[in-house]
Amino acid sequence: MIDSPDAVPRPPRQAGVAPSRRAAIASAVWAVPVVVMVAATPAAAAASGTSLRFSSSSYQAAACDVITGASVEASSGGAAAAGVVVTLQLSGWYTFSDGSTSAVVTTDSSGSAACGEIRVPSSGAAGTLTASAASATPATATLSALPALRLLSSPRGTTAVTDVPAGATPVAGELFLLGATLYRHGVGAVQTAVAAVGALVEAPTRTGSSLLPLRLADGSAVVFDTATNASTPATGTPSGATPVAADLFLSGATLYRGGSAVASDVAEWGQLVEHEQGSGPTGQFELPFRATDGTPRLYRSPADEVRTVASYGQPDAPPSGSTPVAGDLFSSGGTLYRASWDGSNPYGLGAVASGIARWGTLTPNPYYGGQRLLPVRTSGGDAAVFFVSGGSVRTVTQVPSGATPVGADLFLSGTSVYQADVGAVASDVAQCGQPVAAAAGASRVVVPLAAPAATC
Known part of the structure; x- marks a missing residue:
């Protein structure tokens, strides 16, 4: 493993655009x-x-x-x-x-x-x-x-995980799962009887905490809060519902929040992220989803509103059957589309990138606040980063062809994690958990890692 690379990474940024200010996978047994x-x-x-x-x-x-x-x-x-x-x-x-x-x-x-x-x-x-x-x-x-568990950060560095047993599977950020028990780095066990987990997302109420939806062994739904290290029952959510993200659950084709149905006809969903409107965060978190009839739609929390994307059926909107990616982004036939809630978007609408074969988790740009990065793999196998605000794609160096995009500027190839334009920054990696911002509003991105099982 490589825990502290000597090379200083070159900050990913859109060519010709000045930063606004300095500043967001299957279980495995951990080897030592x-x-x-x-x-x-x-x-x-x-x-x-x-x-x-x-x-x-x-x-x-x-x-x-x-x-x-x-x-x-x-x-x-x-x-x-x-x-x-x-x-x-x-x-x-x-x-x-x-x-x-x-x-x-x-x-x-x-x-x-x-x-x-x-x-x-x-x-x-x-x-x-x-x-x-x-x-x-x-x-x-x-x-x-060294301790068996690691947190990899971008821009750089690893942290030894404490108070989590060896053999745990990385979930998101500082959270790991071993058996049916959820653990947090530096804290220990925080929830038992866990049967399924969703995505960790900043609370839409913007209280500084992040929320992780859980289904327990008895079928009930609870929401774990990183601010309190405690879970709250999602009363009214149907038993056996699938945890989606933050405080959202899916039962059948119906999306629930706070025990109430907030969207219907959900066939597939993407990543829940806060919407930006050019001047910064808006307080509205958007979940892109494909409806059962193929239409691309957006759900907004905490407003609990749903709309088919503006201009649907026109060239500047994602076509029917598009795959939801993150926020207002959809993918169809290798092309990334930016959708709109009301027909306007300061970052442009319609096709914003082509030749995209795979993408990772959309995160803050670890180097510059006010920007976001989506790591992608092109149809030619190259590793690249998509600058969300600029709508541009830049191919990166020091990452093997065919690498899997993880989050921010990080990619997985074989058992090593590579950082864009830097090279390998962690080895002996069998699995990456969900990349998240280190704290609400932070630019630094943290990814939990799992090493291969030791066999000798």
Whole structure:
């Protein structure tokens, strides 16, 4: 895994548009990533002896994976020492590729010798790596396991999750699910008997909290509030309803909020996000959905109003059968359309991007407030970001072709998460949870990660 990349990411932004001000997947078992921390002080030899040190202050790998790239370096009198015979010793169930716990290497003309592959035990238990040579005090590297769960942030950085058991599945932001229990980073268990979860969204009442709809094992509907770490029954919601987003539930084709039916004929829905009208947030959250007859519609909360998109049937509106994406965005035949509630939109209407094969979660732009990003994969397999306000798409670099868009400027390829124009920022990733703003109104985006199951 890569927890703190050295590269500083280039802020995604629309070309030629100045920022307004500085500033938004299936369960898996978590493996235990391991970090090798190297003692800061190298082996100090006698005046005529040899000094040993390791090539890096840390080496990292997941449980049952291998540490590669480690090397030991020898010097004498400040110069590289060639031909030094170094004995390497492992403890704590760590082994070399042949299963042994010791190895002998000899430094080359540059004074360096590769340590070879070091296999990490399934337990990820603490251990040591030592290097010794004649007339030299042994150098010791400590091997220790990082916490199993991580939060990845954009612009950059990871945080070790606490108070959540290993093996939990990432849900959204700081929330994880293990069995039927919902956990929160730094808090612990916050809800039991959970049978299904929806999407975490800022409360439409704009109280600074975010809401997560839940269906419990008995079929009842509750809404978890991040401000109180408590759930409130959604009284009046039909038993067995599907949690959608925030405080919304779907029963059959009817959408419920606060126990009351607020929309009907719902066949498919997109992402619930706050609507912006050029001058900033409006306090109205829009859920795009496709009706059972194929018409594209918008539901607004907390107003609890529903409309077919303006100008439906005209070129500047999404066509029948369009897939709801997020807010006022729909997709049809690889083209993104921006819809309108009342026939106007400061960001333009109709087709705003073409050649879009897949998209992730729409989030704030982590670098500039007042902008939003939608990571996408083009029909050619390129990773790109769609600037919602500008209606433009920019292909990004340092992301493998075919990568899956996650949220903000993040993409998943294989078991690594890549950041646009930066490269890999986290490895040993089997699953990403829902990306969300770090707090209500914040630009920083947080994604919970799950590592592959350890098998060895």
